[in-house]
Amino acid sequence: MLPDLVGKRVVDLGCGGGWVSRWMREQGAASVLGLDLSQNMIARAKADTADDAITYRIADLDTLELPEAAFDLAYSALTFHYVQDFGRLVRAIRRMLVPGGHLVFTIEHPIFMAAAHPHWIRDEDGRKTWPVNRYSLEGERRTDWFVKGVLKYHRTIGTTLNALIDADFQIRRVKEFAPTDDQIQQRLELAEELERPMMLLVSAST
Numbered sequence: 001m002l003p004d005l006v007g008k009r010v011v012d013l014g015c016g017g018g019w020v021s022r023w024m025r026e027q028g029a030a031s032v033l034g035l036d037l038s039q040n041m042i043a044r045a046k047a048d049t050a051d052d053a054i055t056y057r058i059a060d061l062d063t064l065e066l067p068e069a070a071f072d073l074a075y076s077a078l079t080f081h082y083v084q085d086f087g088r089l090v091r092a093i094r095r096m097l098v099p100g101g102h103l104v105f106t107i108e109h110p111i112f113m114a115a116a117h118p119h120w121i122r123d124e125d126g127r128k129t130w131p132v133n134r135y136s137l138e139g140e141r142r143t144d145w146f147v148k149g150v151l152k153y154h155r156t157i158g159t160t161l162n163a164l165i166d167a168d169f170q171i172r173r174v175k176e177f178a179p180t181d182d183q184i185q186q187r188l189e190l191a192e193e194l195e196r197p198m199m200l201l202v203s204a205s206t
Contacts, residue, residue, distance in 0.1 A: 007029075010024050011070075013075065014078070016044075018034050019048075022048075031053045061082075062085060074105075078108060113141055114133060138154055138156060141153070
């Protein structure tokens, strides 16, 4: 879902420890700016990176503003569902991209996030099911993810895609993660991922 990275100026939104930023450079990106809210993650990224073409900075995506037309690609992995005002963010990203630029991101799938409980339950026949609750009610959701009470923001698929359309993005590709037969054969527990999508992947362009 990514464009050819050779010569591209990339901003990695929610870069964590910087592994994608480094991978982008290995694929030929001219420069990468990695942004993350966590001081610990930025410190880790800097410690693990020896490349003058990669820069890391602490930044809050809820208030992010970067120079106009400064990047060819904006990328984010599993970060946007922590952003309160997604519409404001995608408008800011649209301004920072050049004409013909790309936005590629993954988020926790809204169906997955709308689960009543962050784990499987069993129906009356003993079969595993994934409970979906209040899908149409958007807003704050709390879940346990390494620590208790992590704050995320639930949005429907329609809201997510329409925010891109409203910001004048062209949607190029949308995928809902499901494992292949080969992946399931290698890791049998992945068969459970056929019951509901866990991640939503989106590619858009200006």
